[in-house]
Amino acid sequence: MLKDAYDKILWSLLAVTLVALAVVLIGHRAAGSAIKDPAGPDKALEREMAYQARVEFINKLYAPVEALRHAEDPQGALFKLDELVRLYPNEAHGHILQGEILYGMGALDEALARYVEGVRLNGDYVDKKSPLSRRGEIQKVADEGLRVIGGRSRENPGNRSMAESLKNVNYLRSRLAGGCE
Amino acid sequence: MNLRDRHLWEVVAAGLALGALGVLLSIWGNPENSGICVSCFMENIAGALGLHDNPRLQYLRPELIGFVLGAALCSLAFREFHSRGGSAPLPRLAAGIFLMVGCGVFIGCPIKLFLRLAAGDLTSVAGVAGLVAGVWVGLKGLAKGVDLGPHSRERGGSGFLVPALFVLLLIFLVTRPSFIIFSDRGSAAQHADWPVSLGAGLILGGMSQRSRFCITGSVRDTMLMGFRSYMIFGAVAFFMAALVVNLASGRFHPGLYGQAGAHADHLWSFLGMGLVGWTSVLIGGCPFRQLVKAGEGDADAGLVVIGMFIGGALVQAWGISATAAGVPLAGKVALLLGFAFIMVTCLLFRERSA
Amino acid sequence: MTRKLFLLLTFFLLASCNSEGNRPVMKIGYMICNSEKETMQRFLPLTRYLSEKAGVDFVAVPVDTQDFEKHFKTGEFAMAHSNSLIYIILKERYGLQLVASEKRGQFGSRTAGAIIARAGSGIAKLEDIRGKKMAFGPMMAPTGYLAEYDMMLRAGIDPERDLAYYSIPAGSYKHEKAIYGVLFGRFDVAAAPVLDLEVLTREGKISPDDFVVLAQSPIVPYCTFGAAKGTDPEVVKKVRQALLELKPADTVEVDGERLKVLKAAGIDGYEELLDSDYNPIRDMARRVNMPPYQKY
Numbered sequence: 001m002l003k004d005a006y007d008k009i010l011w012s013l014l015a016v017t018l019v020a021l022a023v024v025l026i027g028h029r030a031a032g033s034a035i036k037d038p039a040g041p042d043k044a045l046e047r048e049m050a051y052q053a054r055v056e057f058i059n060k061l062y063a064p065v066e067a068l069r070h071a072e073d074p075q076g077a078l079f080k081l082d083e084l085v086r087l088y089p090n091e092a093h094g095h096i097l098q099g100e101i102l103y104g105m106g107a108l109d110e111a112l113a114r115y116v117e118g119v120r121l122n123g124d125y126v127d128k129k130s131p132l133s134r135r136g137e138i139q140k141v142a143d144e145g146l147r148v149i150g151g152r153s154r155e156n157p158g159n160r161s162m163a164e165s166l167k168n169v170n171y172l173r174s175r176l177a178g179g180c181e
Numbered sequence: 182m183n184l185r186d187r188h189l190w191e192v193v194a195a196g197l198a199l200g201a202l203g204v205l206l207s208i209w210g211n212p213e214n215s216g217i218c219v220s221c222f223m224e225n226i227a228g229a230l231g232l233h234d235n236p237r238l239q240y241l242r243p244e245l246i247g248f249v250l251g252a253a254l255c256s257l258a259f260r261e262f263h264s265r266g267g268s269a270p271l272p273r274l275a276a277g278i279f280l281m282v283g284c285g286v287f288i289g290c291p292i293k294l295f296l297r298l299a300a301g302d303l304t305s306v307a308g309v310a311g312l313v314a315g316v317w318v319g320l321k322g323l324a325k326g327v328d329l330g331p332h333s334r335e336r337g338g339s340g341f342l343v344p345a346l347f348v349l350l351l352i353f354l355v356t357r358p359s360f361i362i363f364s365d366r367g368s369a370a371q372h373a374d375w376p377v378s379l380g381a382g383l384i385l386g387g388m389s390q391r392s393r394f395c396i397t398g399s400v401r402d403t404m405l406m407g408f409r410s411y412m413i414f415g416a417v418a419f420f421m422a423a424l425v426v427n428l429a430s431g432r433f434h435p436g437l438y439g440q441a442g443a444h445a446d447h448l449w450s451f452l453g454m455g456l457v458g459w460t461s462v463l464i465g466g467c468p469f470r471q472l473v474k475a476g477e478g479d480a481d482a483g484l485v486v487i488g489m490f491i492g493g494a495l496v497q498a499w500g501i502s503a504t505a506a507g508v509p510l511a512g513k514v515a516l517l518l519g520f521a522f523i524m525v526t527c528l529l530f531r532e533r534s535a
Numbered sequence: 536m537t538r539k540l541f542l543l544l545t546f547f548l549l550a551s552c553n554s555e556g557n558r559p560v561m562k563i564g565y566m567i568c569n570s571e572k573e574t575m576q577r578f579l580p581l582t583r584y585l586s587e588k589a590g591v592d593f594v595a596v597p598v599d600t601q602d603f604e605k606h607f608k609t610g611e612f613a614m615a616h617s618n619s620l621i622y623i624i625l626k627e628r629y630g631l632q633l634v635a636s637e638k639r640g641q642f643g644s645r646t647a648g649a650i651i652a653r654a655g656s657g658i659a660k661l662e663d664i665r666g667k668k669m670a671f672g673p674m675m676a677p678t679g680y681l682a683e684y685d686m687m688l689r690a691g692i693d694p695e696r697d698l699a700y701y702s703i704p705a706g707s708y709k710h711e712k713a714i715y716g717v718l719f720g721r722f723d724v725a726a727a728p729v730l731d732l733e734v735l736t737r738e739g740k741i742s743p744d745d746f747v748v749l750a751q752s753p754i755v756p757y758c759t760f761g762a763a764k765g766t767d768p769e770v771v772k773k774v775r776q777a778l779l780e781l782k783p784a785d786t787v788e789v790d791g792e793r794l795k796v797l798k799a800a801g802i803d804g805y806e807e808l809l810d811s812d813y814n815p816i817r818d819m820a821r822r823v824n825m826p827p828y829q830k831y
Contacts, residue, residue, distance in 0.1 A: 178213030179442020
């Protein structure tokens with residue numbers, strides 16, 4: 001590939017281009033903190049900021065609900081939450097909170113349905129390390145669901161409502177087990 | 182079976198390594214039952230490159246980089262690297278997309294299919310049945326004259342392009358430029374340390390290149406040649422190694438429900454893997470094999486790999502991928518379109534005897 | 536030949552014809568929830584829907600809660616839609632079979648009874664209701680009377696002695712009147728079904744900030760579909776299946792208008808509970824000495 005002048009020119013230009021590339025990259029790196037590239041995206045930082053802002057927003061939005069829970073008024077918290085879930089139906093946090101409160105009030109089937117809805121919308125709630133993680137609580141509900149609803153379902157094999165609830169239990173178990181989601 | 186044949190032991194060794202590392206990578210940090218999954222990892226890489234915006238699935242999986250570069254290095258060392266291509270390039274690109282659709286509907290590639298089975302996930306039985314059925318149908322097509330056409334040695338080193346792309350991805354993995362996204366939550370945040378993953382990928386890429394080991398290939402060869410083919414032994418070795426490591430590490434949980442990354446839509450699992458099996462037979466290998474061949478300089482396989490990147494982006498961006506909740510409508514439609522595509526391809530690329 | 540074909544065709548048409556005029560007619564007794572008009576508006580579409588699915592001409596008959604048992608025991612109704620206490624009474628006395636339980640609100644097919652006071656009234660806990668004026672819902676309401684009465688007895692408060700007085704609003708919409716009575720100061724406290732509080736909150740008629748929940752019962756089943764003992768089991772099975780499979784998008788034609796069945800009824804669906812799920816109400820009825828366990 002070095003037969004004639006044209007080949008030589010191309011090789012030379014290629015060498016110059018590679019050297020220029022190296023100079024640009026090394027030069028940029030050396031400049032480092034002194035010169036910020038105004039045009040370069042920092043997606044990681046933007047995403048992190050957006051995520052933190054979202055967590056802050058969620059905490060603020062649902063603060064009245066948490067206040068009612070702390071005041072041991074779960075029903076009041078549910079009423080408040082009902083308003084918020086209707087305003088933000090695709091926000092998982094509301095569904096997760098509903099699940100927690102309903103579970104505390106003994107409504108296991110409804111709690112499972114709410115948890116499923118929340119986890120479907122946002123899998124962060126079953127992640128171990130996410131700031132939104134509710135893994136422990138969800139595991140507890142899923143285990144109880146398997147024991148109680150699984151048992152009732154076995155005793156009443158034709159019961160469709162129990163089968164539906166059991167599907168919810170199995171969905172949560174599957175999400176808790178992990179996988180690529 | 183000739184026990185003195187080195188190729189037999191290369192295949193068995195590749196199978197053992199794939200099975201063992203497939204589970205060990207999960208233990209070392211990869212998602213449960215997804216120590217190695219070409220389709221899931223393709224989706225992760227597509228996400229890292231910004232091709233989709235699922236924040237839970239964005240990471241440059243070193244394993245895939247290792248597969249291609251390991252195969253490239255091994256083929257170069259043994260003088261088996263040959264730039265070749267030219268066999269129905271665009272249909273292969275589309276096939277790559279639909280391979281990802283099929284895998285997305287099942288939630289896993291053929292490697293993950295058997296890793297799930299080795300972990301006791303009985304929902305993958307439907308996938309195994311589908312894969313076998315798909316391979317069988319594909320073989321029938323080949324017997325009836327379906328042929329995408331021969332590839333030829335190519336001038337100009339086009340076979341280097343895909344390995345070069347993966348070298349670039351490796352550079353990105355190491356230098357972490359700001360335009361490459363790395364998830365900090367979700368399954369993409371679950372990964373082994375990148376040198377470990379890369380090392381495992383390089384080893385498996387090299388071993389698979391030498392042995393020509395392929396999951397769908399082993400099903401295909403067994404159907405064609407029975408136990409005269411060594412591939413079945415590789416597949417058995419793969420499954421047994423995965424099973425043993427799962428049992429030893431307490432990760433074997435037999436059952437239909439509550440399995441990691443699995444849904445209970447058995448019909449669609451069957452069809453998803455059916456599409457993968459059929460497509461793999463036509464294009465000459467499963468997704469894993471396509472990566473290895475791309476590393477060897479096969480530009481046709483390289484196009485399949487590009488198609489898989491596109492498919493990985495689309496299954497996430499368009500909501501095609503199944504989840505533990507089941508298969509979405511978009512997934513079912515895309516899968517059926519995939520079948521339509523493969524049927525039309527068989528019709529158009531069939532050599533009919535007079 | 537043509538004549539034979541014509542006769543054959545007519546025969547098949549008649550054989551497959553199941554027009555409304557030829558179907559068996561059965562009555563469903565609907566316990567009046569708030570008012571007769573409201574009950575019929577809610578449940579007429581559901582009745583028509585069940586007619587279509589079961590191949591039976593169901594006729595909806597609204598019946599006042601107090602008269603429900605009287606009508607039921609005459610054998611007038613093939614099916615009954617009532618609250619859970621009425622269900623238990625009819626089950627224990629006349630063998631009513633459980634068909635499906637109605638889902639509405641946050642607790643699905645269950646709800647609870649609450650004792651409420653106006654926010655800022657100074658009444659903050661259950662003990663504070665001694666000597667106060669209280670409104671109850673109708674006596675046969677499991678979560679508008681029974682559950683609250685039971686809660687008070689268990690807390691050592693005798694509604695007959697320890698209140699200034701209690702009253703049950705007259706006329707229709709008793710639960711709403713009890714709630715409004717508290718909010719507008721006519722009563723100090725009220726027995727309010729949580730479901731009604733939910734519905735009124737959703738409709739924007741009241742705000743959760745306006746009242747405090749002093750006590751709340753455990754959740755218990757509420758509105759229930761039952762089948763009379765002699766009703767054709769095939770019809771019962773079809774009705775159960777139709778109810779359980781009802782989805783928000785299902786519609787039926789009523790007086791030339793296409794209506795969404797669940798939306799018209801203001802409910803979220805139906806589910807299959809077990810009779811044993813109603814035991815908490817049985818326990819309450821025993822403690823409060825109410826039918827069907829009333830001792831004189």
